[in-house]
Amino acid sequence: MALYEIKEEKERVILVGVSTRENDDTEDSLDELKDLVKTAGAEAVGRVIQKRELVHPGTYVGKGKIEEIRELLWELDATGIVCDDELSPAQMNNLTDILDVKVMDRTMVILDIFAGRASTSEGKIQVELAQLKYRQSQLTGAGRAMSRLGGGIGTRGPGEKKLEMDRRLIKNRIAQLNRELREVKRHRELTREQRTKNRIPVVAIVGYTNAGKSTLLNTLTGAGVLQEDQLFATLDPTTRSRKLPSGQEILLTDTVGFIRKLPHHLIDAFKSTLEEAKYADLILHVVDASNPQMDEQMYVVYETLQRLEAMDKPVVTAFNKMDRIGESLTVRDFKADRIVQVSAKTGEGLEALLQAIEEILREQKIYIERVYSYQESGKIQLIRKYGELLEEEYKEDGIHVSAYVPKELDGRV
């Protein structure tokens, strides 16, 4: 039996990056690319970095480097290369012609992972749309590189034979997907409207991929969302409710993680998902404090939030995975209104986190002291539901109440 067992050969690829400045983050970016390639199901067996002022417009790296890559391909028995930046059609085609191996870029690998992860219909539509838009942009060239791809990583998709699709078909399909997405988006907006009407504050959990967002949601709400030591474990947003220490209810939404050089086609396609943060009352920024790249990752998160126009919200930053590091680590985040050190795994610091969320939300409310007649007890129900009832005393002249209420509710109570 074992004799006939067929083991699928893992693709072996060489990572290629261009460093345009002294001490830039090319090495770290390639470390990350290595993880991405692994997540996509291939193996990175070598890396080449070229120092040059600009990426070569025709071939990404210069002539000498290409020769070096050619030798390395042979030496390491590799089947392809993955460049760390999105390649232009010309670069893609030229490299394919010269090297005669499969040429991929960071975008293709990320799209590939997303394609493997999408489970809801919304996720699938969004991934296919991003892939087709990417392919469409590549097809403006001769498209030789695309036909060279064959199968394996970089080619995964919800449908089959996507590669053979011609430009016209791609265009039609994109139009159709856009229509479907608009429908989904309308539905999402309705749900969002409903939530706003209910006045339950929404907290969006954002952060770099693998920071521990889903683990935090699970620990706080028992949501049972997939949490894994993998990049982009989560694609579809999950929302769960939870009570704060004061009894105030909030909705927590876990969503897709950010990464440096997140493909713009993906951002466009996933806009409605990523935009969860835009419509939240508060942003809960989860940071993997055990990652040496913590500062760069935080920078990327804020940059992405800016692109999504979601930076006008209060931010609470949770430095996560504190169980992995000593207390001695100093953490700071000048963009945050509050910072808390937590471990989503052990539960350490979560009380303080909820406290911080409560304080920030309270700042968005107003304090009232009122006396209601006994006929008005319905208003007290409203306060209890949407605000924070601090005291209620039943006296002869009525019910004496002190509370924090959302600004919009003030007129009604």
Ligand SMILES: Nc1nc2c(ncn2[C@@H]2O[C@H](COP(=O)(O)OP(=O)(O)OP(=O)(O)O)[C@@H](O)[C@H]2O)c(=O)[nH]1
């Ligand atoms: N030691 C430790 N590990 C943690 C902690 N929180 C999360 N992890 C681990 O970190 C990995 C990533 O956690 P996830 O919750 O999937 O991260 P995420 O931010 O949702 O990641 P994506 O959905 O992939 O963007 C998992 O292996 C978790 O077990 C923590 O507080 N301490």
Ligand SMILES: [Mg+2]
């Ligand atoms: Mg997750």
